Amino acid sequence: MPFLFAMKEELEKRYEPEKFESRLYEQWEAAGYFTPVDDPERPKFSIVIPPPNVTGRLHIGHALVNTLIDIVARWKRMSGFNTLWVPGTDHAGIATQMIVDRELTRQGLSRFDLGREKFVEKVWEWKERHATEIKDQLVRLGASADWTREQFTLDPKLSRAVRYVFVKLYEDGLIYRDRALVNWCPFCQTAISDVEVEYEERTDKLTQIHYPVADSDRRLTVATTRPETMLGDTAVAVHPDDERYQDLIGKKVLLPIANRRIPVIADAVLVDPAFGTGVVKVTPAHDRNDYETGLRHDLPQLQVIGEDGKMTAAAGADFAGLDRFEARKKVLGLLEAQGLLGKIEDLTHNVGSHGKCGTTIEPMLSLQWFVKIEPLAKPAIEAVRSGTITITPQSWEATYFNWMENVHDWTISRQLWWGHRIPAFHCPNGHTTVTMDDPAACPECSAPVTQETDVLDTWFSSALWPFSTLGWPDENAADLKTFYPTDALITGFDILFFWVARMIMMGLRFTGRAPFEQVFLNGLVRDEQGQKMSKTKGNVIDPLDVVNEVGADALRFTLAINASGRDIPLGRSRIQGYSAFVNKIWNASRFAMMHLDTDLRDASQIDRDELRTVERWILSRLNTATNEVNKSLSHWRYDEAANTLYHFFWGEFCDWYIEMVKPVLLGRHGDEAAREKAKRVLLEVLDRSLRLLHPFMPFVTEEIWLKLGGVEPSIMVAPYPIAEQILEDPEAERLMTAVKAMITTVRNVRAERGFTPKDRFRLTIQAQNGREANFFRDVAYLLIDLARLTEVSLNGEVPAGAYQDLVEGFPIAIELPEKVVTPEQLERARRDIEKSEKELAALDAKLVNEQFLKNAPAQVVQTAQARQAELRARLGKLQQNQ
RNA sequence: AGUCCCCUAGCUCAGUUGGUUAGAGCGCUACCUUGACACGGUAGAGGUCAGCGGUUCGAGUCCGCUGGGGACUACCA
Numbered sequence: 001m002p003f004l005f006a007m008k009e010e011l012e013k014r015y016e017p018e019k020f021e022s023r024l025y026e027q028w029e030a031a032g033y034f035t036p037v038d039d040p041e042r043p044k045f046s047i048v049i050p051p052p053n054v055t056g057r058l059h060i061g062h063a064l065v066n067t068l069i070d071i072v073a074r075w076k077r078m079s080g081f082n083t084l085w086v087p088g089t090d091h092a093g094i095a096t097q098m099i100v101d102r103e104l105t106r107q108g109l110s111r112f113d114l115g116r117e118k119f120v121e122k123v124w125e126w127k128e129r130h131a132t133e134i135k136d137q138l139v140r141l142g143a144s145a146d147w148t149r150e151q152f153t154l155d156p157k158l159s160r161a162v163r164y165v166f167v168k169l170y171e172d173g174l175i176y177r178d179r180a181l182v183n184w185c186p187f188c189q190t191a192i193s194d195v196e197v198e199y200e201e202r203t204d205k206l207t208q209i210h211y212p213v214a215d216s217d218r219r220l221t222v223a224t225t226r227p228e229t230m231l232g233d234t235a236v237a238v239h240p241d242d243e244r245y246q247d248l249i250g251k252k253v254l255l256p257i258a259n260r261r262i263p264v265i266a267d268a269v270l271v272d273p274a275f276g277t278g279v280v281k282v283t284p285a286h287d288r289n290d291y292e293t294g295l296r297h298d299l300p301q302l303q304v305i306g307e308d309g310k311m312t313a314a315a316g317a318d319f320a321g322l323d324r325f326e327a328r329k330k331v332l333g334l335l336e337a338q339g340l341l342g343k344i345e346d347l348t349h350n351v352g353s354h355g356k357c358g359t360t361i362e363p364m365l366s367l368q369w370f371v372k373i374e375p376l377a378k379p380a381i382e383a384v385r386s387g388t389i390t391i392t393p394q395s396w397e398a399t400y401f402n403w404m405e406n407v408h409d410w411t412i413s414r415q416l417w418w419g420h421r422i423p424a425f426h427c428p429n430g431h432t433t434v435t436m437d438d439p440a441a442c443p444e445c446s447a448p449v450t451q452e453t454d455v456l457d458t459w460f461s462s463a464l465w466p467f468s469t470l471g472w473p474d475e476n477a478a479d480l481k482t483f484y485p486t487d488a489l490i491t492g493f494d495i496l497f498f499w500v501a502r503m504i505m506m507g508l509r510f511t512g513r514a515p516f517e518q519v520f521l522n523g524l525v526r527d528e529q530g531q532k533m534s535k536t537k538g539n540v541i542d543p544l545d546v547v548n549e550v551g552a553d554a555l556r557f558t559l560a561i562n563a564s565g566r567d568i569p570l571g572r573s574r575i576q577g578y579s580a581f582v583n584k585i586w587n588a589s590r591f592a593m594m595h596l597d598t599d600l601r602d603a604s605q606i607d608r609d610e611l612r613t614v615e616r617w618i619l620s621r622l623n624t625a626t627n628e629v630n631k632s633l634s635h636w637r638y639d640e641a642a643n644t645l646y647h648f649f650w651g652e653f654c655d656w657y658i659e660m661v662k663p664v665l666l667g668r669h670g671d672e673a674a675r676e677k678a679k680r681v682l683l684e685v686l687d688r689s690l691r692l693l694h695p696f697m698p699f700v701t702e703e704i705w706l707k708l709g710g711v712e713p714s715i716m717v718a719p720y721p722i723a724e725q726i727l728e729d730p731e732a733e734r735l736m737t738a739v740k741a742m743i744t745t746v747r748n749v750r751a752e753r754g755f756t757p758k759d760r761f762r763l764t765i766q767a768q769n770g771r772e773a774n775f776f777r778d779v780a781y782l783l784i785d786l787a788r789l790t791e792v793s794l795n796g797e798v799p800a801g802a803y804q805d806l807v808e809g810f811p812i813a814i815e816l817p818e819k820v821v822t823p824e825q826l827e828r829a830r831r832d833i834e835k836s837e838k839e840l841a842a843l844d845a846k847l848v849n850e851q852f853l854k855n856a857p858a859q860v861v862q863t864a865q866a867r868q869a870e871l872r873a874r875l876g877k878l879q880q881n882q
Numbered sequence: 883a884g885u886c887c888c889c890u891a892g893c894u895c896a897g898u899u900g901g902u903u904a905g906a907g908c909g910c911u912a913c914c915u916u917g918a919c920a921c922g923g924u925a926g927a928g929g930u931c932a933g934c935g936g937u938u939c940g941a942g943u944c945c946g947c948u949g950g951g952g953a954c955u956a957c958c959a
Binding site for chain 2: 011013014015199206222223224225226237270271272275276277279280281282287288289290347348349350393395396398399401402403406493496497524528529530550561562564566567569571573574576577578579580581582583584586587588589590591592593594639640643646647654655658659662666744747748750751752756757835836839843846849850851852853854855856857859860863864866867871
C-alpha cells in the first residue's frame, strides 16, 4: 500500500466533534463520494435502505440499522467496490394518514371535511417536511447514502412499478377480489392483513348463556367471551360423537333476545367436546372458525357489527347504532333478566388488536382484494432452503420457514386515502378492468367506469423496493442492470414477515432473481436493564441527543460493538465508555502528529529488515487486527470487528507501542536514523488504524486523516487495509510478549510489596542464547523506562534475596531493597503458589493418563507438557521468594 | 400448543468445529496530575459457567431432563 503524507497541521487540543462533523459531511457530499463511480472494472456492492416511515423522527432503532448499513457500505467502498446505498422513505399508508388525521382533529376538523383530494394534498405537505427531517438525521449519523438517488414509495416511478405488479398478478390470477372474513380495524375503518394484528394475552369473562331448545324444556348452554355476537348466531354446534347432545342434532334452538330459531349442527372440526359445555355458538360473520364452519354447513352470515364497530340494524332495533362493547353489557343485562345467564368464569386468551392504533380487531365479512400467496411462497422458501439467500443469525431461518409454510392469502386492499390507489375500474354492469393505463370506458360494455377507491397495503410497494428503486420494470434501466440484485439487506427482525419475506417473493416472481443474497437481521435496541424502550417508561434514547452530546462516532461505535445479531442493551454509561475511546483516538493521534515531521514521504519504502523488533511487533499485531476486522465484517460480526479495533488501538498501540517509542521520539534513546524509522512506523500504524476505523467512526478518522495529509483526497475513498503476510512476525511477537510480561511483573511486585513508582530496582534476565541476550540488551532502555529500573543485567548471578520468577520462559530476578513484608503479602504469595500447585497436580495426573496420551491430539499433549515444565520451573523460582 | 433463543464476574455481554490458567466493557479497591489523553495511567479484588444426569481421556462448549426468563407463530367457544 504505497502512500504519501505531508502533515498539514496539528490537531486541536480537545476533541470536539461538533466542530467538524457537519463540515466533513458536506465535503463528502459535494465531492460526490456517495455516488457510485462509473467504473466497469470494479465489482459492485449495492444495498437499499429499509425506508423509514415518513411519520416522524428517527429513533434509536433506525440509528442502529443505518449505522450497520453505513459500516458495510464504507467498508466495501474502501475495499474497491463500486458501492451504491439507495436511500428513501416509505409513505406508510395507515400510520401517516393517522398522524395527519390527528393533526386535523386538533384543528377541529376531520379528513371528511376536506375530502379525499384535499386531504391527500395535506399528507403530501407533511411528507415533504418529514422526508427532509429524516434525511437530516441520517446525515448527522454520517450515512453515506447516495442522495442523488433518493426514493419515495409514492413517486411516479415506483407507483408505475406497483401498478405493473398489480396488473400482472391480476392477469396471472394471483390477485383476486372476494367477500371474505378479514381483520377489520373499527377505529381506522379499514381491513388489515394478518401480520398487522398483534396478539396480547388477556383475561376476560367467559360467559355461559342458555339457549332454550325449541319445543322442549331443555336448553343448550354455550360459553362465549363475546356475548354481543350472539345476536349474529346462525347455528349452535356440538361434536358429532358427543352422547350428551346426540338427540338434539338437527333440532332448533331459540336464540334469546333475537328470538330466532337456529339449527343445532354437528361439527367435529369446530367443537372440542372436552372444552366447556361442549356446545359452541356459531357466528359466521364475526369469527374466523365460525366463518369456516358456516361455509361447511351453508349457514347464513349475519353481520351484526358494522364497519364503525357499532351494531347494525341486523342486530335488532334495540341495538342498532350501539357500540359493540356497550351492546355486550346490554345483552348480558337482558339475558340476566330472562334467567338465561349461566356461570361466568375468567378465561385467559389472546386478543388481537391493530398494531398501529391498538383497537381490538373485529373479524368481519368484507369485499377485499387478496394476493394468493402459496405460489409466491414456494419459491421464496426454496431460495432460503437452497442457500441462494442466507439469513444471519441463522436461527431466524426456522421462523421464516415456519411462517412461509403456513401463510394465508394476503389482504392488500385498505380503505384509506393515502397510498397507491388500486388500478381496478368498475362499470355499473359489474365488469372490472385492471390495466396499466386508465380505461376511458368499460372494454366489455362501453359503460363509464369508476376507479376502485381502496388503496394498497403499504407493504405492497415496499415489497418491490430493491428493484423498483433501481428502475424496474424498465429492464434496460442502467441502475437495474448494474446494481440488481442487491448484495445484502440489513434490517430489524421485526419486519421479517412484513417486508423481507415479501421482497423475496416479489423479487423472485418479477425479476427471476433473489433481490439480495444475504440478510442480516439486527436485534432490538433495549435499555441497560434489557427493557424495551418506551415513552411511558421514560427510557427512550434519542439518537440525535446522543450525537449532540458525544458526536456521531461514539454512538456508531457503541451500536456496532454491541451488534452481534442479538438485542442490544444501550445506556448512557455505555455510550460514555466508547466516547472515551474516540477521545483516546484523538489524543493518541495528536501525540503522534506532534512528533511527525511535515516532510514524511512514502513510508512503504522502509526496508522491513531494518526495523527494530518493537516496530516489527506492532506491525505484526496491526496485521493480525487487520485480518480479523475484515474477516469479522464479512460474516456480520460487527461486535468482533469493533472489539478487535478497540483492543488493538487502545490496548496495544496506545498502552504499549506509543509508550515504547517515546524514549526514541523524545531523544532519550537512539540516534537520528532510529528516530526517522520510528516516525515512519508510527505514521504507518496510525494511518492504517484510521482507515480500519473509518467505517465505524467516519468523522473523527477523516478529521485526523485530512490533517495528516494523505494523497487521497479523503479517507473514505482511500483503500481499506488488507492483511499482508510480510508483516507477520511471530518471533517479534514472542519476544515482545516477554518484554511486556517482564514489565508487568516488575510493576506488580512493586505494588504488591508496597513500593512506590519512584522506587527503582535492578532486573536480571537469563537469556537462552546470544541472540536473545542481544535482544534484551537492545531493549534494556525500554525496560528501564517502562518498568522504572536502575539497570538491566543479562545472565548475571542471581543476588541473594532477590525476587525470582519465570516470565514467558525467561528466568528473571528483581533486586528489592529490604522492606518488611506484611502478612497480607505473604498470604497472597502463598495463594499464588497454591494455585499453580493445583494446576500442576492436575497436569501431572493428566500426563500419566494413558487414555489421554493415546486419544488427545499430539498438539494438545505437547502444550500440556510444556505447561507442566514451565509450572515446575516457575514454582521452583517462586518458592525461593520468602 | 408449536418453533426458536437465553441463563458465564455486582451490571451488560463475548467465548468459532469440545483441548493450556474462562475474557471484555462499565462498576468497585489502592496508588499515580509521568511532556497525547483524569473521557488518563498502573496494579488489583471479583466466577461451584442456572441445576441434575449422560457421552468423552477431557464439557462453559455436545446430548437429555428440570427450573427460570424472553421472542415469534397459531389457536382457545
